[in-house]
Amino acid sequence: MNVFRTLHRSFLILFAVVVIAIVTLVHFSISKIVAEQSRAQQQSLSPAIALIVEQLLKPLHTSEALGKSKELVELMDNENIDETEVFSTLARLNREFNLYFFIASEKSRTQYNSDGSQIELNPQQVNWYFKYRDTDANTIADIGKWEDTHFYIDIKIYNENNEFLGFFGIGKSLQSFLSVFDSYKQQYGYDFIFVDEAGDIMLSSEANLLADYSDFTNLSELPWFASLPEEVKNQRALNNRLITINQQDYLVAEVKLSQFKWTVFLLTPLDQRQADISRAFIFSVVTLLVVVFGLFLLIYNLLYYFRRDMQPEVIVRVANRLPDRNNLARHYEELLCEYQSLSVILVDIDNFSTINDTYGRNVGDEVLDSISSYLASNLREKDLLGRWSSEEFIILLPDTGPHEAFDIAQNLRHGFGSLPALKSQPHLQLTGSFGVSFTASPRPMNEVTAHAEDALYQARRDGCNLVRLQLIE
Known part of the structure; x- marks a missing residue:
């Protein structure tokens, strides 16, 4: 139960870590995208403001000072x-x-x-x-x-x-303005439109929008402006508005020139900005995936650790739920009825009482765990493993002849020597003695197991770590 409580707490901690990581990364991603948008906006506005200062405000201040x-x-x-x-x-x-x-x-x-x-x-x-x-x-x-x-x-x-x-x-x-505007457009990609209070275009990076012999182009004559909602057109509130010109998206930035009572509209194409933001978004997503993958590896390894740590407890539970001597008779009858022949193997852990007395019951339980896990993992699907006594196991092998059962017992005996070392007593070597019997007729279980017990006793008398077979005459 302690392991399960630890695992439960660990799952809660892992869940909290994953949630915090995802929230943090989402916040980081959003912050990154917003920062990228702000950076792109700043990059587009800074040169524009520098141009306005150089081409308009500087001459204004010069004329005011000289005047x-x-x-x-x-x-x-x-x-x-x-x-x-x-x-x-x-x-x-x-x-x-x-x-x-x-x-x-x-x-x-x-x-x-x-x-x-x-x-x-x-x-x-x-x-x-x-x-x-x-x-x-x-x-x-x-x-x-x-x-x-x-x-x-x-x-x-x-x-x-x-x-x-x-x-x-x-x-x-x-x-001279057109030359400067064209240079900025080549370098930064955006267009300028300077509009007075009446909406007339006073200056522009597009030569065809400039006045021709006092005939000014009004903002309302531009197709993209005419397509905007009436409220937006009436207030000329275009800041951060997305517009489409010749099937290309532009973002409008608005700068007020109170000295002239003009408004400057800066039209920035979104292709480059979208590319910059996409790169920032991809970086954030890749970072998120890497962190999630790292958390997955952490969870996987922790689960592996807990599974390994839980294994002895699970084995004890499975071993304790194995059919005991009182419940085996029904299983024996069912198998013999279905397959007509059946072999019985009794397995005894050599010197188990000595192990219990020398090292304690905890080590004894660890030995039972190891042996029961090994036997269960090396039997066929139709075979049945049960508990015969505190230190003995019984194996029912349906549709299996005595000599085949003898070979199976020998393989299991040899396998005892390759069992993983016990954690508490790694030097302890485990062996087992095996008794085999067989019936091909509907005999009572106690008759068949009695002959298997005689064979097991013979293996013990002959020195243990042996397999003996005794058939019914």
Whole structure:
């Protein structure tokens, strides 16, 4: 019973270990996948943010810083604009920052450009000036100069008396944006769409989405956007939304550009991300399988250990349940009725009383366990093993002649010498004496066993560890 209690506790421990291992691995797998998704998201957003800072925010901050310079304010605040000084200043800024600069003067109603050109500011020719002059915003992002489309950042300039002096700004050719966007697309695989508050696409990595002579493409005109639910389209809440463009899946990331009141949508193809996540998932599954296989080997070896440790107890139980002398008569009658002939072998463990007296009853029980297990494992399916006395076993061999039974007894006797050593007394050598008898007619069992007992006594008298046969006359 102690072994079974130990086994029961071990099964509970093993079950708890398996459950904990599986839960831990599932948590690890989910964490790994989530981490991989976050890493992929970070990998896609980081270069995009770097591009936005470099291509948009840096020019914005440059124009804002220059627009507050005393030199520029004094230049624009003169009643008579010194055009030579204006062009000289713009040319110098162009060389220093490699950007297109301009000044749109309220006093002279003229726009001066760093390339040396100038434009008269009138509502018919330059409508942007008057449109943005009357707005509350001090910083405006716009697209213009349609013969060579540019992206502009317009900064309102005021003097110390808060008098509006005009605009100072920076312009960049859209071709330069397309070149940079294309480079990023080749390297990272994603597309950009810059959208203003009205949904008009101001900048994009796709050249066919850019404005053409003030004709802007609106976000609602894109097929993938038109297929979205109305609520999503109305709120333009696209962050982490999955879309399909030309049968390819994209994940949308959303970045707000509050400086321009724009929204940047970053469209990342999922092929590479799915591959990365698949690799992480496969690694987690392989890890899970390896751990489960390791637990299986552990359970298998523990079960083998317990089975081996339990074997003596199981044998004792089986040996004690073997038919005894009082119950053998019915089995004898049934076998003799079915097979018409039957041999009987009585087996005596040599010097068993001495073994009990010398080493104790525990060793004696271990000897009985070993012998009964050996006899049971070396008999045929139709044979019957029983207990004849405390140290003797009886074997009924139906449809077996006396000489065949004698040979079986000899084989069993030789097998005693190859029995595994006892755990408690490994030096102890076990032998047995065998008595054989036979009947081919319906004789009483006590008559046949009496002759087998006589043969067994003869084997003992002749020195033990022998087989003797006595037939009924």
